[in-house]
Amino acid sequence: MPLLEVQNLQKTYRLGRVSVPVLRGASLSVEEGEFVAVLGASGSGKSTLLHLIGGLDRPDRAESVIRFQGESIYGMSAGGLDRYRARTVGFVFQFYHLLPELNVLQNVMIASMVRHGFAFSARRTGVRARATGLLEAFGLGSRLRHRPAELSGGERQRVAIARALMNEPRLLLADEPTGNLDRKTGDAILDALGRIRAESRQTVIMVTHDAHVAARADRVVKLEDGCVVAEHSRPLV
Amino acid sequence: MLGQDLVGVSSIHSTPVYQILLTRKYLTSKIMPLLAAIAVVLCTAMVLITWSVMGGFLKNLVKSGRTMIGDVAIVWPNVGFAHYEDLIEMLEADPMIEAACPMIESYGLAHLPGDRTELVVIKGVDGPSFDRVTGYAETLYWKPLTAPHPKDKQQRDWRNRSHGLWEQKYRDGLGLKEYDANTDRQVGAAVLGIEVSGYNIRELWGGYTPGVVVVPQTDGTTRDVQVLMFDETITLNLLALDGSGRTVDTKTRKIPVANEFQSGLYDIDKQTVIVNLDVVQDMLNMDQAERIDPDGVDDPFRVVIDPLTGLESLGAGPAMLIDPARVTTVLVRGVDSEGDPRLLAERCREIYAKFAAKHARVPPAENIRISTWEDQNRTLISAVKKETGLVLFIFSFISLTAVILVLAIFWSMVSEKTKDVGVLRSIGASRSGVAMIWISYGLAIGLMGSLLGGALAYAIVLNINPIHDWMGEALGLTIWDPRVYYFVEIPNEVESDKAVIVMLGGVLSSVVGAMIPAIRAACLSPVRALRFE
Ligand SMILES: Nc1ncnc2c1ncn2[C@@H]1O[C@H](COP(=O)(O)OP(=O)(O)O)[C@@H](O)[C@H]1O
Ligand SMILES: [Mg+2]
Numbered sequence: 153m154p155l156l157e158v159q160n161l162q163k164t165y166r167l168g169r170v171s172v173p174v175l176r177g178a179s180l181s182v183e184e185g186e187f188v189a190v191l192g193a194s195g196s197g198k199s200t201l202l203h204l205i206g207g208l209d210r211p212d213r214a215e216s217v218i219r220f221q222g223e224s225i226y227g228m229s230a231g232g233l234d235r236y237r238a239r240t241v242g243f244v245f246q247f248y249h250l251l252p253e254l255n256v257l258q259n260v261m262i263a264s265m266v267r268h269g270f271a272f273s274a275r276r277t278g279v280r281a282r283a284t285g286l287l288e289a290f291g292l293g294s295r296l297r298h299r300p301a302e303l304s305g306g307e308r309q310r311v312a313i314a315r316a317l318m319n320e321p322r323l324l325l326a327d328e329p330t331g332n333l334d335r336k337t338g339d340a341i342l343d344a345l346g347r348i349r350a351e352s353r354q355t356v357i358m359v360t361h362d363a364h365v366a367a368r369a370d371r372v373v374k375l376e377d378g379c380v381v382a383e384h385s386r387p388l389v
Numbered sequence: 390m391l392g393q394d395l396v397g398v399s400s401i402h403s404t405p406v407y408q409i410l411l412t413r414k415y416l417t418s419k420i421m422p423l424l425a426a427i428a429v430v431l432c433t434a435m436v437l438i439t440w441s442v443m444g445g446f447l448k449n450l451v452k453s454g455r456t457m458i459g460d461v462a463i464v465w466p467n468v469g470f471a472h473y474e475d476l477i478e479m480l481e482a483d484p485m486i487e488a489a490c491p492m493i494e495s496y497g498l499a500h501l502p503g504d505r506t507e508l509v510v511i512k513g514v515d516g517p518s519f520d521r522v523t524g525y526a527e528t529l530y531w532k533p534l535t536a537p538h539p540k541d542k543q544q545r546d547w548r549n550r551s552h553g554l555w556e557q558k559y560r561d562g563l564g565l566k567e568y569d570a571n572t573d574r575q576v577g578a579a580v581l582g583i584e585v586s587g588y589n590i591r592e593l594w595g596g597y598t599p600g601v602v603v604v605p606q607t608d609g610t611t612r613d614v615q616v617l618m619f620d621e622t623i624t625l626n627l628l629a630l631d632g633s634g635r636t637v638d639t640k641t642r643k644i645p646v647a648n649e650f651q652s653g654l655y656d657i658d659k660q661t662v663i664v665n666l667d668v669v670q671d672m673l674n675m676d677q678a679e680r681i682d683p684d685g686v687d688d689p690f691r692v693v694i695d696p697l698t699g700l701e702s703l704g705a706g707p708a709m710l711i712d713p714a715r716v717t718t719v720l721v722r723g724v725d726s727e728g729d730p731r732l733l734a735e736r737c738r739e740i741y742a743k744f745a746a747k748h749a750r751v752p753p754a755e756n757i758r759i760s761t762w763e764d765q766n767r768t769l770i771s772a773v774k775k776e777t778g779l780v781l782f783i784f785s786f787i788s789l790t791a792v793i794l795v796l797a798i799f800w801s802m803v804s805e806k807t808k809d810v811g812v813l814r815s816i817g818a819s820r821s822g823v824a825m826i827w828i829s830y831g832l833a834i835g836l837m838g839s840l841l842g843g844a845l846a847y848a849i850v851l852n853i854n855p856i857h858d859w860m861g862e863a864l865g866l867t868i869w870d871p872r873v874y875y876f877v878e879i880p881n882e883v884e885s886d887k888a889v890i891v892m893l894g895g896v897l898s899s900v901v902g903a904m905i906p907a908i909r910a911a912c913l914s915p916v917r918a919l920r921f922e
Contacts, residue, residue, distance in 0.1 A: 208815055209916045231819065238817020249812045249919065253414035263816045265407035272406070315816070 155355055156182040156205065156323060159217040163200050163209075174200050175211075176378030184322075185353040187345075189360060189369035196375045198359035199327050205357065206241045206325050207233045220323070238267040242316030246328040248308040250300040256311050257283055257296040263318035279318075286314040290344060306337035310344060317348065324348075326358040330365055342368050407818070408826045411809075412833050415802070422834055425798040425899070429838025430845060432791035433895035436784050437846035440887055442853065443780050445880020447773045453653030454766040457512070457661070459490075459522045459720035461734045462765065463741060464758040469493065469675055469715035470751045476719055476744045485736050487724045490518035491716040493669045499662055500624035501586050502616055503602050509585060509662045511627065513669025513716075516565040522722040525563075525663075528650040530583050530597065531619050532559035539854070539878055540594040547598065558619055562648025565665040569645070577665030578647035579625070581618060582658035588616040589649070593867070595878075597651075621646050625664065629674045640672040654769075670714055677714040730761035788898050795834065795902025799827060803906040810910050811918025824911040831903025832896065839895030843888050853879045 163175040174197040182188050192198045203209040205218060207225050218225050225236055242263075250259045260283040265272045272279070287293060290310040300308055309329060316324055326345070330338030346368065348354050358369060366372045374382045416422050463476070473491050480489040493513035500506050520526045533552040537544055548555055561567045567578040583589055589597040604614045622645050629637045644664065652658055670676040723733040742754035763770060803810070810823050849856065857879055860866045869879045 203916050203919075206815070208919075209914070234817050234819040234822075236817075237815060243815045245815075245919070249808065249815075251411075251414075251809050251812060253411070253418045258410065262407050262410070262813075265410065266813065266816050266818045266822070269822075270406060319817075 189366035192375035242321035428794040433842025471713040488521040577668035799906035814915035820911040824907040827907035835896035835899025839892040
């Protein structure tokens, strides 16, 4: 059984009387430990797809199916979906989306605070050690107390990745993680992702409009006209 | 930066829930919540100050209404009842009762200097016992002052000088007697309410100065004469009734004025004249006397008791009757001044029943009127209650302002923090969890604002009189004009239960104000929030 199964995914946005069909029956299947890149032009619905997979948005129709380990995520209750986002998936966004009032360490730890609620205080020490460890692994060991505004784009994105990994998600969802970075910094980010892959066989779905970036993945699929149209695989690294 | 770092580290160590961490961060890094907190501070302080001063004012009013009437009054109006000394003795023997005193209440016409005539309420009392029941001595106006009147900064108060004179006036006022040089005897005197004569001028500093009248002279000129009421004589006209309530005649008598009193209630000070009980009893034929029994028949075998010797003899001639002295009222003061006056009234009724059983010709226990100070001040108290209601009504509007301020400020903060809401949802925060950030934020601002507001109000109310004086001197503002408000000082007491209510109200207002923005944050679609620019 694949880790993630997407079938016939449909999503239409409505702007007044105009309907904008974005996804028109996209299907995708991802195995545990795979690194899949979704390549598509800007506006092709990549972010929409990722939001749906991550349980942030709901598809239009009942025929649309997203199964995680065989369980339909849109059959879950609101609380179940919250837990799915807290435990199972980790998001990395193009614009980092760090909380500006928190420092680097807090930005990473907050993922665990949200997940555990009141039980967090009992785990504080362990969580702190893990967050520090992740940040050190990304070369941010000396920046723990800095605010996001004091970091460069590449550094911010590494903090965001650390936050996404904080709760050891089964599925990492990256939405153009290098889209806002120059080529060199972007490559460093991709190297970091690659390292994580190599160390923990982390399942990753990354969307990008950049074929060069997509080439880092084990498998690249294309999103065109609201459907996943072409796939080509290359052997696992 | 260093301080911020320390805060950063400590907060992650001491906060169990992300909402509290974020609340703290938003509080310390934004100017908007500070504005919201200031709004809460000001609203809380404003409400608490107004309520305290207003409440103190109303309390003073009720307290003033209580002076001169004791806790419970036993009344048989106009005609009065006899053997009251026995009743007073019975009352004072009761452990619930501190003191009791006789009084005659009547109406009369007082002819004042300058040919003024006023319709007044006459209270015939025995000064010392009346004082024990009502604290009457406190209200006497002309007396030596131990300290100058609080607002009389320039010491214009007459009572600061000639202490010997005021000492004498005070004693005369309390005893309701004055030395009469013509007869070389102490004669019964009157004490007027300070506003009765109209000759006393209320000063800006809160006290009185005797006023001036223009007196035409025989040679056509005029002369200014200062009217010292406490040295004047008034002429009193009373309507005398006999023991069965029939009008006997109108009595007129000149009575020296010993002093004046200020109860604190304008109506009482304007209308009341306190007169020596003996004088009133005499004028109203309520003193003890042997009289012809109007219903009696000539009875040669009637036993007559000589009032002077107490000897009995067989009388002849018209039927005679010893009419004992009467009063219309016995005032009672309870031991516990804060206690429920209705219990005391109940007690008085029981005692009166025993008294009525002992004496044949007193009004029956079922008919006697026994009323508490609350009953007698019913109109005043209901007015006070209405006013309190009005004040509370206004307060709810003021609180609404606080709610709306917090709402507006939080609304704009939620807009500003939309992206954070999206991020939190993407890492698994629930709708209610996100709402809780804003609610706990509102709670924090409410708590801070209310505590500071409470402290501010406390500081201001405590020092309200110095502040008011300073405003008067520095800015020429006199809001609390003693000539208008009748109480010289602004009430400066904060009741703790009021403070708690207002502060809880402040917290509640903030939470309610935060509620709608919180619900808005909870309803934000996480995807839209993330796409929000
Ligand atoms: N909330 C929305 N309302 C209307 N149209 C939307 C909304 N969100 C996205 N779209 C439209 O859907 C299309 C796909 O958007 P998106 O998934 O962000 O594409 P991509 O990430 O591939 O650039 C775009 O044309 C975008 O304008
Ligand atoms: Mg996109």
